[in-house]
Amino acid sequence: MDFELTEDLRILQQTSREFALKELAPGAIERDAKCEFPIEIMKKLGPLGFMGMLVPEKYGGAGLGVLAYSVVMEEIARWDASVALNMAAQNSLCLGHLMVAANEEQKQKYVVPLARGEKLGAWGLTEPGSGSDAAAMRTAARLDGDEWVLNGSKMFITQGTVADTCVIMAATGKGNGKRPISAFAVETHRDGKPLQGYSTRKILNKLGMHASDTAEISMEDVRLPRECLLGTEGEGFADVLKVLTNGRIGIGALAIGIARGALEDSIKYAKEREQFGKPIAQFQAIQWLLADMATQVDAARLLVYQAAMMKDKGQTVTREAAEAKLYASETAMRAGVNAVQILGGYGYTSEFHVERYMRDAKLLEIGEGTSQIQRIVIAKHLMRQF
Ligand SMILES: Cc1cc2nc3c(=O)[nH]c(=O)nc-3n(C[C@H](O)[C@H](O)[C@H](O)COP(=O)(O)OP(=O)(O)OC[C@H]3O[C@@H](n4cnc5c(N)ncnc54)[C@H](O)[C@@H]3O)c2cc1C
Known part of the structure; x- marks a missing residue:
């Protein structure tokens, strides 16, 4: 390649x-x-x-x-x-x-x-009671004449309070167990007014990603025109899996950005900061941390580029996207922790960027499928392949 x-x-x-x-x-x-x-x-x-x-x-x-x-x-x-x-x-x-x-x-x-960037969008899959097991969602949609009626809530939705359009997943089938899932395009305002029954609450007490909007969404008898259904009724979950697979490549790339920032800031600081009469960059202990960070950033980028290039060629990338996201997000987390270590006490303060990198990186091991879920996806492929 x-x-x-x-x-x-x-x-x-x-x-x-x-x-x-x-x-x-x-x-x-x-x-x-x-x-x-x-x-x-x-x-x-x-x-x-x-x-x-x-x-x-x-x-x-x-x-x-x-x-x-x-x-x-x-x-x-x-x-x-x-x-x-x-x-x-x-x-x-x-x-x-x-x-x-x-x-x-x-x-x-x-x-x-x-x-065009004239409107903001969000995507609501996760709920208070269902994250990794997303298909166990409780939000439900039923047809009433020519309208869909949505009830339920969504949790941790990025751009949730600011979105003009939110794609909402809801169960549409009957029964008590896991039901077929459908997707709906929800315009959060109608004629300049908030959509009736649709409300959002900004989640503020997050570890990181502070300048990203994260929201809880509540829906009480939200009425949508019939034509808001996206794709085939009851087959939305297959689309969700496609969206998540592609999204994981982007999250992998996001992770590389954080890890690279941690590496670059660490090198700069280590060359300037002197202890015991010389820059700390001259201590082997610091050099090894930097060497590991650089190696892992490069390896993560190769995994992300591999998945991206395959996707661009129209190939299936379920395993490659999961590997890229898993490795890159864990690289970002390690890089953030090590950067704080290299900057010592100053790294622990918001005078420098590195403590933010460390806090932001943690989300990448959780969102769009936790590290455990990525390992499950990869292992499933291995079991099928060999
Ligand atoms: C800042 C932020 C932004 C987000 N943005 C969005 C968004 O825009 N849209 C959206 O829909 N969601 C979003 N999410 C939700 C995110 O995708 C979920 O948090 C994530 O999928 C994990 O779900 P959960 O939090 O319910 O954890 P859980 O699923 O409850 O998992 C808890 C722990 O159990 C482990 N676990 C679960 N199942 C298994 C298993 N089978 N085997 C082994 N371990 C397992 C997990 O790995 C984890 O360690 C966001 C979350 C955050 C924090």
Whole structure:
């Protein structure tokens, strides 16, 4: 496999790197401290094509592939993982589901403004009582005449309080056990007013990803026109699995951004900080930490690029995406912890970025399938393959 980026991708990498350095790096610590959703920054991503990267140009997107998306995700996450997480919710979750399941009319209606970055999107799968076992969801939708009626709640939904469009998964079949799942495009406002019965609550007490909006969503007799159903009734869970597989590549790229930040900041500090009469970078103990971080960042990037390139060729990437997400997210976590160690007491304060990298990285071992779930996915493939 040839991992060299094309000229076009190198230009995209440079553009996103410069954007991140200019627009994201300066206020990242303050945004984290204030737990504010960076709406002004999110608005700047649309014109760059970063809010609909995987959407064809005819639907308002940038018409790029998963490798291009991964390259940009790494650069954005290098300076602000929260912004990258918001981007992931928009690109690979909300728009990802719409591109998999929406019909032509729905694409014109929902995809175009989201892909242009004029609207914000969210994707609601997780519930208070069901995370890894997502199919056990309690949110239900029933047809009443020409309308769907939704009842239930969703938990930890990225961009949940700010989204104009939220793809909501709900059980539509009958029975007591796990029921067939369907997906719905929910416009959170109608005629400028909040959709009746639909309410959100921002979750503020998070460990990290403070500048990403995370929400609980409640639905009480939310009425939607019949044509809000996405894809085939009762077959939404197969689409969910496709969305998650593709999303994992993006989360892997996001993780590389954090890990690279941890490495770069550690090298800079280690060369400047002197103890026992010399820069701490000259101590072998510090060098070995840096060497391990660099090796793991490179290995993680190769896994992410492999999955992305295969996906762009139209190949099945269930195992490769899980491997990339698993390894990259655990690399980011280790890199964050080691960066704090290298910066010592200063690393433990928000004077430097590294404690934020460490806190943000933890989410990547949880969201879009925990590390345990990734290992289950990989092992299942191995059992089938051999
Ligand atoms: C900041 C943030 C943003 C998020 N954004 C979104 C979003 O936009 N949309 C959305 O739908 N969801 C979102 N999530 C939810 C996220 O995807 C879930 O938190 C995740 O899937 C895990 O579910 P859970 O939290 O219910 O944990 P649980 O499923 O309860 O897992 C708890 C522990 O048990 C382990 N476990 C569970 N099952 C098994 C098993 N079979 N074998 C071994 N171990 C197991 C898990 O690995 C974990 O360690 C977000 C979460 C956070 C924190």
